[in-house]
Amino acid sequence: KMEDALGFYELALRNVKNKGYIRIERGRALTMQGLLPRAIEEFRLASVDLKKLEADKDEDVVFYNSSALVEHSIGVLYARIGQVDSAKAALGRAITEDLSYFAAHLELGRIALAEKDTTTAISELGLAAELATDEPWVHYLHGSTLLNAGQHAEAVAALKKAIALEPLHAESHFALAQALEKGGDRPGALAEFNRFLEIAPRRDQQRR
Secondary structure, eight states, X not given: OHHHHHHHHHHHHXXXXXXXXXXXXXXXXXXXXXXXXXXXXXXXXXXXXXXXXHHOTTSOOSSXXXXXXXXXXXXXXXXXXXXXXXXXXXXXXXXXXXXXXXXXXXXXXXXXXXXXXXXXXXXXXHHHHHHOTTOHHHHHHHHHHHHHTTOHHHHHHHHHHHHHHOTTOHHHHHHHHHHHHHTTOXXXXXXXXXXXXXXXXXXXXXXX
């Protein structure tokens, strides 16, 4: 039971010196129970403990836990409870901890989309795409955001990258077809619409 797990984690915290890893696991368990404010506090304490461990020159780090990942988790949870400013601050800290951590840029892009801030969304998703060179979903989201913003040529490039990484993602073909059509390439659009129809599930509402 999850309650038992939380109890065992609490017991473990009393008996270990380096508590960061235990706090991360406890934060995840609290998240699974929907206890988000408590989970945020647990992740915050984990971040403090991890920084103490990193600063301890006499301590051997056997298992490395990313501070960027912890701050990202805090940011996602703050966003879920509607505290957007706190979410942005945590995600900013995640980027400061690890400049290559694309997931924080991705989450900032999603927050910007929810706020209808297209300029920031395109910027953050573009940074995520530059860092996540082999993640098709990131390139698809970047491309579809560019498409919705009317930046058709840029959308085509991003969506072609997504398709090169994952050729069977039907939504990427559908978005690329739209970008090509709006950019004046009707033959290219027709080919992509046909490709979408070949691979999209029968239940896909866009097949009509």
